Amino acid sequence: MKKMILILSAAVGLYACSGNASKQETPAASTPAKTESGNPAYDPERGAGKFKDVAVSATLDKPMAEAGLKVYDVKCASCHKLSDEKLVGPGWKDVTRRHKPEWILNFITNVDEMLEKDAKAQAMLELCLVRMPNQNLSDEEARNVYEYMRQNDGVK
Template sequence: MHYKHFFSITFTAGILFIYGCGGGSTQQADTRETPAATPAGETGTTAGTADDKKGIGKFTDVPLTHPLDAKMVTAGEKTYDVKCGSCHKLSEEKLVGPGWKGVTDRRTPEWIMNFITNVDEMLNKDAEAQAMLEICMVRMPNQNLSDEEARAVLEFMRKNDGKN
């Protein structure tokens, strides 16, 4: 009886490890070669567009606040604490996902918003997101954030990067 219990725990742990490391996903195959066209009526960009760094999704123009919106920063920090902090550090250090320090200097607001709200399509079709996936080796789960929650997270990221 003791060996059955050990085998069961070991098997379950192995499955969770493989799934958590992205081994259970085959969606990445061959999506890098051919950019997908944006369907009629939708906005966004396609993978492989060298001069457009907005990512894939509905966000094509994200107006930023100057100075930072304190209410959005607070809301974004709360979302970070609940949904983001277990995988992302606020420093440059990688945890499960990349550290957030400097992200608003490396990525456009539109790209960040599209990634947060359209993570699966971004990981499947956006070259920058795919490069991060190769480094982290774990697909970011869709956190199902509303547009307002995602915008608040962006504002918190801006504060983390020392924006005023």
């Protein structure tokens, strides 16, 4: 009988402790980080990462697009179709019309932080149900892939 009371007490104690832990919030989690100017550090238009202002010309940079195709073939094609059809990840059709270059480049080079902070990235994860792995693209590779995406979207 004493063992039963001891086990029951331990179970109630564990249950009570676990309920309180889930309700506690730290101030850092409830308020977003701010810059020195007082503005939020996260910009949903560009996402989270080092790309802030990407200069994109009106015409396609064909050598970059060709280099981007090579990266696509090796690291992207197994999960992304060039149409709007979902494979493992979303299709790439019109991706450069739906998102700013900064957002795309930050997403493909900083996947984990984007999935943590960005509502659009989180919505895509809910649809695809598979996290995009970090492909460890260099900035140059990422920019080439972006140019290939533009070519796929009809930029000449």
